[in-house]
Amino acid sequence: MVEDGEIYSVVGERGFERLVSAFYRQVPQDDLLGPLYGDEDLQGAEQRLRDFLIFRFGGPPSYIEQRGHPRLRMRHARFPIGQSTRDRWIELMDRALNESRFPVEVEAKLRAFFASTATFLINQPG
Numbered sequence: 001m002v003e004d005g006e007i008y009s010v011v012g013e014r015g016f017e018r019l020v021s022a023f024y025r026q027v028p029q030d031d032l033l034g035p036l037y038g039d040e041d042l043q044g045a046e047q048r049l050r051d052f053l054i055f056r057f058g059g060p061p062s063y064i065e066q067r068g069h070p071r072l073r074m075r076h077a078r079f080p081i082g083q084s085t086r087d088r089w090i091e092l093m094d095r096a097l098n099e100s101r102f103p104v105e106v107e108a109k110l111r112a113f114f115a116s117t118a119t120f121l122i123n124q125p126g
């Protein structure tokens with residue numbers, strides 16, 4: 001049983017880099033997510049998600065040093081997130097996880113974390 005805090009030591013910075021880059025590679029051409037993320041600072045967005053995950057799963061806290069407390073619901077409030085947008089985010093992340101080939105237990109933990117966090121970020125119907 002792998003604990004959340006041990007995941008960084010299993011997949012490392014490189015693992016999170018792979019995952020997040022596989023996710024963002026799909027964003028620009030996605031009809032729902034592309035317009036939400038815009039295209040001006042996708043590289044910055046990629047870095048923020050990567051650093052957040054590294055911190056959340058037991059790695060160095062550079063996300064906190066640069067961005068402070070995550071407050072994810074507040075930081076997503078300006079983006080309209082309904083069920084279908086949430087499901088699309090998860091679909092892209094599922095593909096990125098498949099591509100990243102992490103150990104099964106790590107993959108299962110991350111999948112569960114993404115699913116519940118994405119649901120928690122829903123801020124409007126539809």
Ligand code: HEM
Nearest residue numbers: 036037045048049052067075079085086089114117118121
């Ligand atoms: C539910 C669907 C989601 C949508 C539509 C969405 C959309 C966005 C957008 C448009 C941004 C701004 C990009 C930027 O940083 O410049 C963002 C930021 C971010 N998102 Fe999401 N997101 C979703 C789910 C998630 C989930 C599940 C997580 C956590 C695993 C997450 C973590 C983050 C983080 C850490 C940032 C950067 C916050 C900051 O420091 O400013 N998001 N998201």
